[in-house]
Amino acid sequence: MNTRRIIRTVICSALLLGGIVGPMQAHASVVIAATRVIYNAKERETTIKLSNEGKTPSLTQVWVDKGDEQAEPASVDVPFTVTPPVARLDPGKAQTLRIAYTGEALPADKESVFWLNVLDIPPKAKDEGGKLNLLQLAIRSRIKLFFRPANLPGNPEEAPDQIQWRLVSGGIEASNPTPYHVSFAEIEIVAGERSAKYEEGGMVRPGEAKVFPLKGDWHMATGTKVRYQAINDFGGPHRNEVALQKQ
Structure with a gap:
């Protein structure tokens, strides 16, 4: 999106x-x-x-x-x-x-x-x-x-980094445990020299788990990472990467 x-x-x-x-x-x-x-x-x-x-x-x-x-x-x-x-x-x-x-x-x-x-x-x-x-x-x-709403716990700027990632059939699942909406411009899975991306943009609602389909050539291996670009309150990019744990 x-x-x-x-x-x-x-x-x-x-x-x-x-x-x-x-x-x-x-x-x-x-x-x-x-x-x-x-x-x-x-x-x-x-x-x-x-x-x-x-x-x-x-x-x-x-x-x-x-x-x-x-x-x-x-x-x-x-x-x-x-x-x-x-x-x-x-x-x-x-x-x-x-x-x-x-x-x-x-x-x-x-x-x-x-x-x-x-x-x-x-x-x-x-x-x-x-x-x-x-x-x-x-x-x-x-x-x-x-x-x-007033007095929500946590910080909306940190919400993207609280997303929990999990590989599922057809893509990667993003679970949002925060009370804030998290919008992504891009999601990428990197395993060695291989990678797969989701570039269409999307949003994960509070308490929601959403699957993003991936396109590319990759396989799960030690050191596999999720790189993402989220969008902050001002419309700017929030970039980070986290290690993807084997399920």
Whole structure:
């Protein structure tokens, strides 16, 4: 799972008459200032900044979901409000989003995870004379929103190093005994000159055991190590390696 997942949604298209639209690249004009949001329970609200780095105005729609990326904003029931939910953002300007916890019960002994969505809707493209084949895209960015209760034991920065690793059929199992979510960008098993990797990224929830499939050429031997790159609260890398014990 990437630190920032982009979903492209077609919002308007013209009829394509006798032509083929070539490869297209969609780039979000509206950029989120972080790759994750940490909401500490003791805070009344938390904020995050959006910036329009494009050359045209954008309309932004913002909402929080529980993890179902197909859920419509109006149908999502979450204990957070985000303001402003809709706003115009001019080129070179910034907008501060305010996220407030509305008080519904969440687990007090572990983190909860939600997703913050930012939909970047570009202005309608000008087609003078009606001679162009137009395809407009709205780009949705989704980043994790972690709700962190007060007085959790341990330290979130040290949580990746508390993961317990075990070889299983089809890959390596990561067990998380901590109350914090641990996100990985990469996991590698090294045995001598052989190695196997998992590079797609993934997250292990508190108290969860998750299997990551491995690709590569390796075998279990004395001195086999697990090397991993986790992602900290600021979106930066946390790298470490530990010896993998024979089962």
